[in-house]
Amino acid sequence: MYIQLKDASFAYNTEAIFKQLNLRIEKNHSYVILGKSGIGKSTLLSILKGLRQLSEGTIHYQGTNQDKIEIVFQDLRLFPWQTVKQALEMPLIIEGVASKERRSRITKCVEQFNLTDLATRYPNQLSGGQKQRVAMARGLVTQPDFLLLDEPTSSLDQDTKEHVQDTILQAQRRYRNGLVIVTHDTEEAAYLGETILVVESETLTLIDNPIFHLEKRRDHLAFYEFSLELKQRLKKGDRNEKN
Numbered sequence: 001m002y003i004q005l006k007d008a009s010f011a012y013n014t015e016a017i018f019k020q021l022n023l024r025i026e027k028n029h030s031y032v033i034l035g036k037s038g039i040g041k042s043t044l045l046s047i048l049k050g051l052r053q054l055s056e057g058t059i060h061y062q063g064t065n066q067d068k069i070e071i072v073f074q075d076l077r078l079f080p081w082q083t084v085k086q087a088l089e090m091p092l093i094i095e096g097v098a099s100k101e102r103r104s105r106i107t108k109c110v111e112q113f114n115l116t117d118l119a120t121r122y123p124n125q126l127s128g129g130q131k132q133r134v135a136m137a138r139g140l141v142t143q144p145d146f147l148l149l150d151e152p153t154s155s156l157d158q159d160t161k162e163h164v165q166d167t168i169l170q171a172q173r174r175y176r177n178g179l180v181i182v183t184h185d186t187e188e189a190a191y192l193g194e195t196i197l198v199v200e201s202e203t204l205t206l207i208d209n210p211i212f213h214l215e216k217r218r219d220h221l222a223f224y225e226f227s228l229e230l231k232q233r234l235k236k237g238d239r240n241e242k243n
């Protein structure tokens with residue numbers, strides 16, 4: 001099961017964002033799209049979900065389709081009038097899931113995302129990290145094949161950020177969905193991505209993460225060395241562009 005881009009190009013009017021991309025996103029694997037601000041990371045995420053049309057090339061969904069791909073936008077899009085439980089129930093109602101099955105999936109999902117005590121709260125009664133967990137739980141409650149997350153931790157402090165990152169990986173292991181995360185944070189990329197897609201002007205380079213399978217990798221020097229390597233790579237890209 002995969003999403004495949006072949007010779008894919010995309011432009012906003014005359015501004016080329018990607019040219020001739022070839023990329024396959026597999027299920028049960030995590031990818032991070034890493035790059036500096038404004039380079040086209042969110043655009044690539046919306047292309048994968050099929051929200052933006054390519055100017056050239058093709059996108060192919062093998063064994064899946066657009067409805068089985070969930071995207072969590074940076075602004076989360078939680079409705080102020082919905083409690084946590086109602087937010088999780090809405091996509092299930094839209095999908096036509098029967099009420100008994102809805103209750104069982106919501107109960108499991110709130111437990112997994114540690115939201116049980118918050119189930120009757122509204123968004124304005126939640127912290128930033130809690131809102132992020134609700135948005136991810138709402139994304140996963142329909143059991144999609146692929147979950148796409150746009151900058152899931154950018155507004156969080158370090159401790160909350162690490163907690164949300166751990167929740168993301170635990171959920172991915174449990175649901176075995178394909179995961180694509182956009183970030184400009186190299187430590188987040190090193191922590192969350194089995195494969196890192198570095199976006200530079202109009203191109204993409206794939207890097208296999210050598211430390212992804214290291215247990216408790218935040219305690220290892222190799223993790224910080226790899227993050228630094230990614231950071232230097234982004235800086236080098238900057239210099240090349242300016243020359």
Ligand SMILES: Nc1ncnc2c1ncn2[C@@H]1O[C@H](COP(=O)(O)OP(=O)(O)OP(=O)(O)O)[C@@H](O)[C@H]1O
Binds near residue numbers: 012017041043044
């Ligand atoms: N709807 C649009 N119409 C025209 N240009 C757009 C549109 N959306 C984004 N852009 C431009 O396309 C480029 C890529 O935007 P995109 O949001 O994909 O970047 P990004 O890497 O996700 O940035 P950030 O990290 O700041 O969110 C930017 O120059 C942006 O101004």
